[in-house]
Amino acid sequence: MKSINKVVYLLAISALSGFSACTSGGNDPGVEYAPDMYVSKGYEPMSQLADQERSITFQDTVLPISADGKAMRDPVKNTIARGQLDYYFPYKPNDQDEKEQAGRDMKNPLPLTQENLEKGRHYYNINCLPCHGNKGLGDGKVAAKYPPNYIPSYKSDRVKNLEDGSKYYVITHGWNFMGAYGRVLKPEARWQVVHYVNYLEQN
Numbered sequence: 001m002k003s004i005n006k007v008v009y010l011l012a013i014s015a016l017s018g019f020s021a022c023t024s025g026g027n028d029p030g031v032e033y034a035p036d037m038y039v040s041k042g043y044e045p046m047s048q049l050a051d052q053e054r055s056i057t058f059q060d061t062v063l064p065i066s067a068d069g070k071a072m073r074d075p076v077k078n079t080i081a082r083g084q085l086d087y088y089f090p091y092k093p094n095d096q097d098e099k100e101q102a103g104r105d106m107k108n109p110l111p112l113t114q115e116n117l118e119k120g121r122h123y124y125n126i127n128c129l130p131c132h133g134n135k136g137l138g139d140g141k142v143a144a145k146y147p148p149n150y151i152p153s154y155k156s157d158r159v160k161n162l163e164d165g166s167k168y169y170v171i172t173h174g175w176n177f178m179g180a181y182g183r184v185l186k187p188e189a190r191w192q193v194v195h196y197v198n199y200l201e202q203n
Contacts, residue, residue, distance in 0.1 A: 086187040093173035093180070099166050106165030110191045120196030123189050127181055136200035154201045167194045 075081065080088050091098040110116050124132075133139040136154035143151040152158045162170075171190045174180035185193065 099169045102169040103163030103166030108164045108191050116192050120192035123193050124196045164194050
């Protein structure tokens with residue numbers, strides 16, 4: 001009977017020591033089961049990193065996921081992602097006729113509210129002020145490096161005669177030496193800047 005108790009006691013001790021070896025302590029994380037759960041092997045969307053394997057095996061044949069090596073396919077041409085219809089801008093860049101057409105077609109969808117004006121001022125100060133100046137007179141610090149009137153004043157007929165859609169076009173695509181801000185500002189932000197530009201024209 002005593003020998004059976006000793007065997008049970010030794011088994012209990014060995015079991016407890018085994019459990020204690022599986023617990024983590026300090027910088028030791030212990031034993032990791034299914035390490036892929038902790039360190040994922042997900043692809044970087046639209047990336048083309050050479051060290052990422054992008055292939056599948058079908059009937060003992062290795063097939064690339066896509067011909068250009070991307071982990072995710074490009075969207076189908078002429079399609080628009082859900083919820084991003086306002087990003088669609090059909091007017092070609094650097095084209096006077098297209099700019100005028102945008103002015104005829106597009107109206108500012110945002111109401112002229114204090115909130116939209118303040119947001120427009122916020123985006124203007126970040127993106128436009130260095131060239132166009134605090135009051136839109138074309139006298140920003142960057143403008144000082146160019147000949148006088150090189151960057152037009154918002155109070156000039158050249159700017160005041162532009163329709164809101166044409167101003168949106170210029171912000172989106174850029175014009176002459178002005179860069180395009182379509183990839184920097186969301187459509188809503190661009191329209192808010194248009195509101196603020198109109199405000200500077202009149203004040």
